[in-house]
Amino acid sequence: MLDQLKAIQLLEVRVPTTDERWLHLARYTQPDKVQQVLLAQLGLQLSPQQPPTIGPREQFRSHAGGEDLRE
Secondary structure, three states, rough: HHHHHHOOEEEEEEOOOOOOOOOEEEEOOOOHHHHHHHHHHHHOOOOOOOOOOEOHHHOOOOOOOOOOOOO
């Protein structure tokens, strides 16, 4: 069961804009049918995908494991 659920991943993308702000998108993979059944049986549901946000770089500091590919 855990092997099925751990396949649901979160991806965070930060893209610099031309006006020195950053576009931030946090997305998780959509659960497949098996994962949907497991989530339902456990009484869990994923929160809705958040809309993209734009702001200063400091607003989107990397979490552990994140990396800035520009540097």
